[in-house]
Amino acid sequence: MSAVAVSDPKFISIEGIARRYPAAGGGFTTIFEDLWLQVPRGEFVCIIGHSGCGKTSVLNILAGLENPSDGVVVVDGQAIAGPSLDRAVIFQGHALLPWKSVLGNVAYAVSSRWRKAGRAEVEERAKRFIDLVGLNGNEAKKPAELSGGMRQRVGIARALSIEPKIMLMDEPFSALDALTRGTLQDEVRRICKSTGQTVVMITHDVDEAIYLADRIVLMTNGPEAMVAEVVENPLPADRRRDTIHHEPDFYTVRNHLVDFLVSRSRTFRDDKPAGYDPRHPPVVRPGAPVASPPANTIPFPAVAKARD
Numbered sequence: 001m002s003a004v005a006v007s008d009p010k011f012i013s014i015e016g017i018a019r020r021y022p023a024a025g026g027g028f029t030t031i032f033e034d035l036w037l038q039v040p041r042g043e044f045v046c047i048i049g050h051s052g053c054g055k056t057s058v059l060n061i062l063a064g065l066e067n068p069s070d071g072v073v074v075v076d077g078q079a080i081a082g083p084s085l086d087r088a089v090i091f092q093g094h095a096l097l098p099w100k101s102v103l104g105n106v107a108y109a110v111s112s113r114w115r116k117a118g119r120a121e122v123e124e125r126a127k128r129f130i131d132l133v134g135l136n137g138n139e140a141k142k143p144a145e146l147s148g149g150m151r152q153r154v155g156i157a158r159a160l161s162i163e164p165k166i167m168l169m170d171e172p173f174s175a176l177d178a179l180t181r182g183t184l185q186d187e188v189r190r191i192c193k194s195t196g197q198t199v200v201m202i203t204h205d206v207d208e209a210i211y212l213a214d215r216i217v218l219m220t221n222g223p224e225a226m227v228a229e230v231v232e233n234p235l236p237a238d239r240r241r242d243t244i245h246h247e248p249d250f251y252t253v254r255n256h257l258v259d260f261l262v263s264r265s266r267t268f269r270d271d272k273p274a275g276y277d278p279r280h281p282p283v284v285r286p287g288a289p290v291a292s293p294p295a296n297t298i299p300f301p302a303v304a305k306a307r308d
């Protein structure tokens with residue numbers, strides 16, 4: 001959904017990563033292994049999978065907060081070796097500094113990024129991003145004086161203000177009421193579209209993924225989770241939240257995702273498609289193959305193709 005030309009198909013390159021934890025009775029539990037994924041610059045990717053499959057672990061590895069037990073992640077040509085301001089993380093909780101105002105929280109991030117910038121310059125930039133997320137007029141308030149949605153906006157403003165190479169979001173809207181969630185989804189989509197921001201986001205919400213993502217990565221159940229496939233979003237780039245359910249392919253892609261979560265996420269490991277290669281998970285673009293019948297009532301032949 002980038003407004004800029006998508007280039008650099010390996011902007012984020014996840015190369016054979018694994019995550020293992022010590023098991024209670026000795027040995028190790030493998031949460032996932034041999035996980036490969038590439039994200040082009042400017043793409044919005046959502047990762048979907050059941051609880052415990054390792055989504056947060058993948059995100060933490062991308063953030064540099066955890067090391068993979070095996071494999072490597074390369075971002076813009078550099079292997080990740082720890083946290084960096086190049087990679088902004090937005091969590092479910094807001095992780096704001098409670099003693100600082102809205103302006104103070106965002107300005108703190110800006111001055112961490114540009115240490116030599118003067119106060120006026122820092123505040124000007126911080127205010128610009130506070131405006132961008134619709135919080136102007138609230139600059140002096142402390143986090144405790146804000147609603148959950150407003151706090152999440154501050155988190156988004158803070159993340160965007162440091163011009164991260166990638167934005168990592170772990171269920172950023174799941175704690176919000178439906179109305180606020182929708183508004184923030186609109187804003188994140190608008191901002192990411194206009195800035196060409198590269199985003200990797202975890203969500204449990206299929207509709208949220210269809211609205212926001214260019215591609216949706218489906219993870220099988222853990223332990224030993226794997227990327228079953230990468231779903232290309234067939235909906236038009238100018239899709240709108242209030243009319244998205246009228247898009248001809250909406251129910252086709254939605255059913256595909258829900259079917260995966262209901263059954264294939266469990267069975268995929270023992271029933272892999274012939275030729276399945278974890279280095280090149282199948283890329284699928286659900287779409288109604290014939291005109292006229294309602295898209296949600298017909299099966300469709302998902303067009304799978306090997307990634308190069």
Ligand SMILES: Nc1ncnc2c1ncn2[C@@H]1O[C@H](COP(=O)(O)OP(=O)(O)OP(=O)(O)O)[C@@H](O)[C@H]1O
Nearest residue numbers: 021022031049050051052053054055056057058222
């Ligand atoms: N530090 C740790 N030590 C041991 N096991 C861990 C640790 N961190 C995570 N796990 C286990 O790894 C598995 C994957 O956890 P993770 O949080 O990545 O999954 P998830 O898919 O994000 O789940 P959810 O959707 O519930 O957030 C879980 O079974 C969890 O218990």
